[in-house]
Amino acid sequence: MRRVLAILPYVPLPSDTGGTLRTLELVRALASRFSLDVFAVHRAGNDAEGFKRWLGELGIPASRLHLVDLPRVAPEETLNSTRAFLRGTPLTYVRFARQGVQDALRRVLAERGPFDIIHFDHLHMAQLLPVARQLNPSAHLVIDEHNVESQLLARMAPLSPPPMRPFLKWQFKRVERLERECVRQADTVLACSSVDAEQLRAMGAKRVQVVPNGVKLPDFEPRESKGDDLVFVGSMDWWPNEDAVLLLAREVWPLVSSDLSTSKLMVVGRSPPASVRALENERLVVTGSVPSVAPYLARALATAIPLRAGSGTRLKVLEAAAAGVPVVATRLAVEGLPVVEGQHVLLAESPEEFAIALRRLRKDPDLCSRLAQNARRMAESFAWDGIGAGLGELYLNAVSVSGEGEKRSGAEAN
Structure with a gap:
């Protein structure tokens, strides 16, 4: 051997x-x-x-x-x-x-x-x-x-x-x-x-x-029904994730929180710094380290990933895709993955574009289902x-x- x-x-x-x-x-x-x-x-x-x-x-x-x-x-x-x-x-x-x-x-x-x-x-x-x-x-x-x-x-x-x-x-x-x-x-x-x-x-x-x-596919079985929450998953001690969360909370969430009136913004990941902890309120939850991100994805309407720096490929995208959760992301966040705009993900670069995409998902369950099914099939090739x-x-x-x-x-x- x-x-x-x-x-x-x-x-x-x-x-x-x-x-x-x-x-x-x-x-x-x-x-x-x-x-x-x-x-x-x-x-x-x-x-x-x-x-x-x-x-x-x-x-x-x-x-x-x-x-x-x-x-x-x-x-x-x-x-x-x-x-x-x-x-x-x-x-x-x-x-x-x-x-x-x-x-x-x-x-x-x-x-x-x-x-x-x-x-x-x-x-x-x-x-x-x-x-x-x-x-x-x-x-x-x-x-x-x-x-x-x-x-x-x-x-x-x-x-x-x-x-x-x-x-x-x-x-x-x-x-x-x-x-x-x-x-x-x-x-x-x-x-x-x-x-x-x-x-x-x-x-x-x-x-x-x-x-x-x-992605470990058995850990992220597709959901039978969509959830309500907006979720961001990532290690908070990695600066690009901290930057993305601050942008999401300060510039995107205020544009959509009234439209997503039954939703919470869930920030899921280890070691949140003081800048992220300071965002917490009754509708914005910072979890810190969790045993599994799967339960949070199971309750999600979508995951929003306004990443502005990075390299490699993002496991958070693959995990959301495997769980059948619609993804709204920057082009950089899905860089290197075989995704097509409108087929696997919705792409957005500015806070306004993120808000428009999230409102579309709230109003169009067929779009959510189509994105979820296509993304899951894509994720299955990354087992x-x-x-x-x-x-x-x-x-x-x-x-x-x-x-x-x-x-x-x-x-x-x-």
Whole structure:
């Protein structure tokens, strides 16, 4: 059986963000098809014991989970991090390439290697690609780009508060440089959509494969009747979601709240900041973390997604589609998904356009049904089981191609 090492920037439990959901499902796919080891950075709030049990249920023993803590920074680590920062490492990336993390990875590669494939989850962990190349030169190295990170920053900068813009522009230049370096070094780069794939190829990635985000269809059965509420789902500690919620609450909701007189605006997702908590009133509910978003979607008239920054693809769109909830969204919010205006979603860019679309849904149950049915059919092509099977085939083919290349090189050398 082929051997895979997955390198993660977090323990993906609780799986309450789009990123952790993707990570968890791809780890599940790898565990079912390969001999898998997992190397994960353990941060405060991660459920390491739960993840260990979850892996055990998949047949991965605890000895194959390798955790490295991000403790308080020792003086020598502060010096090393400062040096990395001065050499150009983006500020929020420095801690994932600390000497302690590198040393822990070196130990795993020395004691557990060699591996056929090394899977780097997020650009943050791809900084460690040279370590893997040095100690396991025969491995096929893969980066899973959840977003095109430099593009995400480029989109955030002009929307951020003026005092933050110089920092984000400065950070963008560093992230873009790091991203170009990493995707050029990788043997394969995974992208969430064809849109992201083209951008990664333009950066110089040698081989880019689309492995889309997905949805667990059994968790989101289509509803038999529509609800009343307007729902936004997303992790509130991700700035683009916070920006979208503030716009929705301050500029869209006042235009439609009287027309949707029996509705509430439900803001569903973990870690709402003070700016979002301050919006609460009897008709605007901020839930914080919830066990499942499915019950909130089941009671929804629609989900409104006025997203103005982002990259990758939005799991919130796929979940709403799977649940049969009409989606009103910006073009950016549905970027990379095979949706057609008026067939799967309603598109809106301004608060006024969002209001018009939401009023249409309130008045036209046939439109709601048509959107819901078409979107559900679209979502069915994004089931995680199928995506996982595709990833397994992709990795088996990649190893076969690498093996043939090594045989040819050896024959030529002889």
